[in-house]
Amino acid sequence: MSRTAVSGAEHPIVSGFHPDPTICRVGEDYYLAHSSFEYFPGAPIFHSRDLVHWKQIGNILDRRGQFLRADGRPSGGIYGSTLRHREGRFYFVTTNVGDADSGQTIVTAEDPAGPWSDPIFIPQAVGIDPDICWDDEGGLLLTWTGRVAGTDLHGMLQGRVDLKTGEFTGEPYKVWQGTGRLDFPEAPHLYKIGDYWYLMIAEGGTERGHSVTIARAERPEGPYESCPANPVFSHRSMPSRTVQNTGHADLVETASGEWAAVYLAVRPAGFTPSYHVLGRETFLAGVDWVDGWPVFDEHRYDFTPDATSFEDDFTADALHPRWVSPSSEPEAIASPDTDGGLRLRAPGDGSPGLLCTRVEDLRWEAEAEFAGSGRFEVRIDDRHRYGLVFEDGAVRAQARIGGVSADLGSAEVAAGSVVLRIAAVDCEAETMTAYGPDDIVLALVDGGDVTELARLDGRYLSTEVAAGFTGRVLGVGAAGEVSRLRSFRYAATESAPTE
Incomplete structure (x- = not known):
């Protein structure tokens, strides 16, 4: 069967059940990981040199000590995550929602194809969708959606973590809670870009109202200024689009100094309200920075899809x-x-x-x-x-x-x-x-x-x-x-x- 070029706005770069994408770059190489829920091994990881053609190189969580089976229920297990690289080492943080005692889970590796380390658990950080980033002093910042065990603190939270012990080095605190106009603020990713710290999140749920919103601050703790154009990316209330549920994005600076974003979306079909069967897939958009804010260009990338047979x-x-x-x-x-x-x-x-x-x-x-x-x-x-x-x-x-x-x-x-x-x-x-x-x-x-x-x-x-x-x-x-x-x-x- 012949190969046909497609638009990145209409076709995923990684098709089928590969949701909650998270991306990082090391030199000319890009790495992409996903949530995997109850399926083991968990957290499939892919490699690319051009952002559009990807090859699976392994699964990050390939030992039960890293991914406890726990209750094993459908749509339990490994949720949203963040993949990052710093000083020669890869870091992956995620949530196993089936295991109530582990909180957030961090594993590391020198080679993204593995082996990945035994896990470091952060049991005080209860919730989902963790992100890791390093502050200007090299401290590890954990940002997540949920609560702090044993306290009344809940929402979009952040705290500094000792990677050796999995304990907070200070009291966690609230950061930006989203626009206030959409439900389910979640999936935070924190970036230091130029003079600002940017906190990008998902809002509206992972269904038809899914959206990407962003805010910025001079310090990772805030206070945060919401982008006046929020949501900066969404297909909500656009039923004619063949791709829906767009959101849960992660930014990456390309090797040429441009910017791009990976995000999840679905391809529904059939009579209204239409049905998606492959799960949430991973798509790619270009990103421009205008007046200090990201502008998504979902039509930037045309490519021939990878072979699936x-x-x-x-x-x-x-x-x-x-x-x-x-x-x-x-x-x-x-x-x-x-x-x-x-x-x-x-x-x-x-x-x-x-x-x-x-x-x-x-x-x-x-x-x-x-x-x-x-x-x-x-x-x-x-x-x-x-x-x-x-x-x-x-x-x-x-x-x-x-x-x-x-x-x-x-x-x-x-x-x-x-x-x-x-x-x-x-x-x-x-x-x-x-x-x-x-x-x-x-x-x-x-x-x-x-x-x-x-x-x-x-x-x-x-x-x-x-x-x-x-x-x-x-x-x-x-x-x-x-x-x-x-x-x-x-x-x-x-x-x-x-x-």
Whole structure:
């Protein structure tokens, strides 16, 4: 499939469920990290030399000591974060909302591909979306949204932290609380640019009212002056835009001395109120400074999107970093099989028991080849999923939507191995109000023959229906005592690049 140039205003630089982007630059190299919620390993990290083409180099939180499983609930786990570099070392701060005792979590590394250090917890800083910055004396400033444990102090807070102990070196204090015109001030990022300290935040929630606002002060403590043009970036009340929910931005100075911003947004489709299925994705905008304030230019970057299609026969020494597990660990679910591929097993830890990869395209097709038995599904969470189960000489199509589960079509198979296919295709709506973002087709592939077992409305696997902060993933897992995954293939089927 040919590659086509796109506008950065309409296409993400990192597609699929990669929300809450945070960026830093070291020389000519850019690094980008994301929240990952209940999926482990957590906090995927990418590298680029030009801001528009990105390659995943790992996951920052790849040991359970860094990312405690805790309650493991959907849309729990790793929330918004900040990635920074200082004096030869990378710093990453985030929140594990499933672990009430850890507060904020900081890990460090010399190489962004890892290994990352054991965590430093800041238990007094309760809340979400932490940022780190250094003051003029080299003190570490933590800014976050939440409260201070054991006190009545809450809101947008800041304090100086001893990185050796995880304790505050003075009393935390309130900083700018946002414009006061929008709900949910959160996701702070603090920068020293020129003579001013700038505090950029998200307001309006991470839905259609999402916005970027900013204020500045002569000291990081404030007092802060709100930008007269706030919000400086938003698509709120612009339903004709193909990209919505823009916000949660992070600034970076480019190697050439210009400025840019990464931000999250979604691509909804279907009849009003429309539905987004890939989760919140990462977009790129140019930034100009006018009269001391940032002006976003979302149309500055045109680029050819990165390839998303891939095949995996699982013969490499280690799993590709794209493979993650909800509320469990990949090694608890999959291990190399002596006959090739992976042996799959149910971990017995109460998790869904799936090895997952993010869906990154609006139209796609994926195939999983199993021997013995196996299951293959596309999901938002355990209550919103469509899939295929191969066991006892048959393949069954299944669906769960909220509290309702259903067995759909089935087919007998004579061979001990099968290829299961799931695809997102154009919606075939009988009425306008049934027009959704896509249809999901569940099928059995036997040589050149394809047996369609079910065709389902894609709206039910959307964030607007399922709620939460994640997006669609494809998951493979065990269905019997002998479940082997021989290979996996994912291909974009729209005008998207292929490898």
